[in-house]
Amino acid sequence: MSAEAAARRPVRRTRRGDEKSEQIRLAAAEMFLERGFDGVSLDEIVKAVGGSKANVYTHFGNKEGLFAAVVEGLCEGFLASVVAIDASGLSPEEGLARLARALVETLLQDRHLAFHRLMIAESGRFPALGRVWFESGPETSRRALARFVAAQQRAGRLDAGDPHRAATLFHDMVTFNLLVRAMLGDRPSEGEIGQTIDAAVAVFLRGYAGRSIIP
Amino acid sequence: MSAEAAARRPVRRTRRGDEKSEQIRLAAAEMFLERGFDGVSLDEIVKAVGGSKANVYTHFGNKEGLFAAVVEGLCEGFLASVVAIDASGLSPEEGLARLARALVETLLQDRHLAFHRLMIAESGRFPALGRVWFESGPETSRRALARFVAAQQRAGRLDAGDPHRAATLFHDMVTFNLLVRAMLGDRPSEGEIGQTIDAAVAVFLRGYAGRSIIP
DNA sequence: TGAATACCATACCGTACAGTACTATTTGGG
DNA sequence: CCCAAATAGTACTGTACGGTATGGTATTCA
Numbered sequence: 001m002s003a004e005a006a007a008r009r010p011v012r013r014t015r016r017g018d019e020k021s022e023q024i025r026l027a028a029a030e031m032f033l034e035r036g037f038d039g040v041s042l043d044e045i046v047k048a049v050g051g052s053k054a055n056v057y058t059h060f061g062n063k064e065g066l067f068a069a070v071v072e073g074l075c076e077g078f079l080a081s082v083v084a085i086d087a088s089g090l091s092p093e094e095g096l097a098r099l100a101r102a103l104v105e106t107l108l109q110d111r112h113l114a115f116h117r118l119m120i121a122e123s124g125r126f127p128a129l130g131r132v133w134f135e136s137g138p139e140t141s142r143r144a145l146a147r148f149v150a151a152q153q154r155a156g157r158l159d160a161g162d163p164h165r166a167a168t169l170f171h172d173m174v175t176f177n178l179l180v181r182a183m184l185g186d187r188p189s190e191g192e193i194g195q196t197i198d199a200a201v202a203v204f205l206r207g208y209a210g211r212s213i214i215p
Numbered sequence: 216m217s218a219e220a221a222a223r224r225p226v227r228r229t230r231r232g233d234e235k236s237e238q239i240r241l242a243a244a245e246m247f248l249e250r251g252f253d254g255v256s257l258d259e260i261v262k263a264v265g266g267s268k269a270n271v272y273t274h275f276g277n278k279e280g281l282f283a284a285v286v287e288g289l290c291e292g293f294l295a296s297v298v299a300i301d302a303s304g305l306s307p308e309e310g311l312a313r314l315a316r317a318l319v320e321t322l323l324q325d326r327h328l329a330f331h332r333l334m335i336a337e338s339g340r341f342p343a344l345g346r347v348w349f350e351s352g353p354e355t356s357r358r359a360l361a362r363f364v365a366a367q368q369r370a371g372r373l374d375a376g377d378p379h380r381a382a383t384l385f386h387d388m389v390t391f392n393l394l395v396r397a398m399l400g401d402r403p404s405e406g407e408i409g410q411t412i413d414a415a416v417a418v419f420l421r422g423y424a425g426r427s428i429i430p
Numbered sequence: 431t432g433a434a435t436a437c438c439a440t441a442c443c444g445t446a447c448a449g450t451a452c453t454a455t456t457t458g459g460g
Numbered sequence: 461c462c463c464a465a466a467t468a469g470t471a472c473t474g475t476a477c478g479g480t481a482t483g484g485t486a487t488t489c490a
Contacts, residue, residue, distance in 0.1 A: 010466060014458070017466065036336070038253040041447055052468045054450080063448070114339075121251070121336030123399050124329075130399040138395060165414055169388045176387035180353060184338050184345040199380055207418030225436060229488060232436065256477055267438045269480080278478070 010058050021059040023049050029070045033114040037067055037122055064126070071119070071129045075136035078112050079103075083144050092152050092205055099148060100174045100197045103141055107175055108182045108193075117183055142171045160208040173200035225273050236274040238264050244285045248329040252282055252337055279341070286334070286344045290351040293327050294318075298359050307367050307420055314363060315389045315412045318356055322390055323397045323408075332398055357386045375423040388415035 010017050027049040031040040042063055046053045060066035082102045087095035106112060119137075123130030145167035152158040160166035178188050178196055188196075225232050242264040246255040257278055261268045275281035297317045302310035321327060334352075338345030360382035367373040375381035393403050393411055403411075 012459090012465060014466070016457070020467080036253075036339075042449085043447075050468085052470085053448090054452095054469090055467055057449075058466075117335055117339060120332055120398065124251075124332060127400050131401070134395065134399050134401075138392075161414075165410070166418075168392050169415060169418055172387045172391035173384045176391040177353075177383050180349065183335065184349050185342050186346070186349075195380070199376075200384060203381075203384055203418060203422035206422040206424075208421075227435065227488080229436070231487065235437080257479085258477075265438090267440085268478090269439090269482095270437055272479075273436080 017059070020051060020055065024051075024056055024059065024066070025070055025073055028066055029074055032067065032070055033074075033111065033118060036118060037063075037125070042066075067122075068126070068129060071126075072132060074115055075133055078106060078115065079137065079140050079144075082106055082141060085144070087148050088151055092157050093201060095148050095152070096145075096170065096201045096204065097197055099145055100170075100200065101193075103171070104174060104178055104193055104197065107179050108187070113179075113183050116179065138171070141175075142167045145171055158205075158208055166204070166208060170200060170204045173203065232274070235266060235270065239266075239271055239274065239281070240285055240288055243281055244289055247282065247285055248289075248326065248333060251333060252278075252340070257281075282337075283341070283344060286341075287347060289330055290348055293321060293330065294352065294355050294359075297321055297356060300359070302363050303366055307372050308416060310363050310367070311360075311385065311416045311419065312412055314360055315385075315415065316408075318386070319389060319393055319408055319412065322394050323402070328394075328398050331394065353386070356390075357382045360386055373420075373423050381419070381423060385415060385419045388418065 024045065028040070028045045031045060031048065034040075042053055042056060045066075046056060056066060060069055082099065085099060085102055087098050090098060107116070116137075119130060119133045123133070142164060146164040149158060149160050149167050149170075150163040153160060153163060174197060178193060181188055239260065243255070243260045246260060246263065249255075257268055257271060260281075261271060271281060275284055297314065300314060300317055302313050305313060322331070331352075334345060334348040338348070357379060361379040364373060364375050364382050364385075365378040368375060368378060389412060393408060396403055
């Protein structure tokens, strides 16, 4: 994890080497997602991807270095579809609902649930990775929501005080319960998802329709 | 974990035996909280508490059985101070703020953060334990909030539709962001905690002051 | 008190894992 | 084409762990 851990890179970068380390990263990602850091051995990874264990060490230094590379790769990508949404032409109701819907659909994917679990589980052992994840995950979602809130404020359709704080409240109303329940294997139904989003949108808009009382 | 896992109990229960298994559970709890299921070996636990490894097996069957006993013991206790609060005499503002404050103070304790991390981490491997935790944790908090909301509704001071749904939204606004950040080692300041609670209370009350539009 | 049995101490078994050593083979830039 | 370096293959080391076996000691209950 620390600077020298991932330092034993091959001294000469080659196309083949990049491809190989990419293969290792991708295969390791799926296995870590499925069984956690301790649940996967390097021997398994090597067996799955082919090649030799020594080569893993030349690319990633050690198991923790490989894990860090895997996590950093996974951090990007999950929220791309949410961030790409342009809701600027929609009403506050429609925009919030649309963003919330996309967010929930992303978060409840099995792959993301596994990733979320992995990050919470290992953020004690890898605090730096935990922070990378927080920025590229929850904070990225909240910023996307905050951009929409700020735009609606500029258009005079919302009075929400600090847009990021308001976006955080909305984000958390929409995601927390659904996310935790899905992580425990009790997948929320479509109906429940819709009701949660509708309720969150309603509370949010009623709370921020008039002049804000939030400092 | 399954039925026969924890079945190899001592055939004769004695005071000494109960004390011993209690000691084992308590010592193991602290170690599991600190380092997770895989991070603790039975040899360590035995060394910490004294006695013999074989005896751990007669009491708990195997490592998973010990873990289950530990978790079930930990589930009770964290939220006792929150559930005990009687806010019935307070205004909606004061009552919600008081409950939220107590809840956050409980959730942000190091011991609880470790417990939360442990449950998320291991809920994949121990789904039954995950459900026990969900009921005795987040759901218990939400029910306590829902009782207060329902009482305020009966008194005509709130119109929040389904109290449990409203309580869930409030609970999640108050806890999610603070909890995740604290779990990542970025402990929120007192000021941030206060602002989060104030903002959540304000949005909630403005959202539910008038006639509810929530189905 | 005495027999049943819970508990202690310790050694042990089989397995699994991170990481290394070393040789053979393949690749790729000069 | 050639040689330095990357990769493959594989064997190995040391360690750690879950779980069992055994034989002796302390408790408990009748």
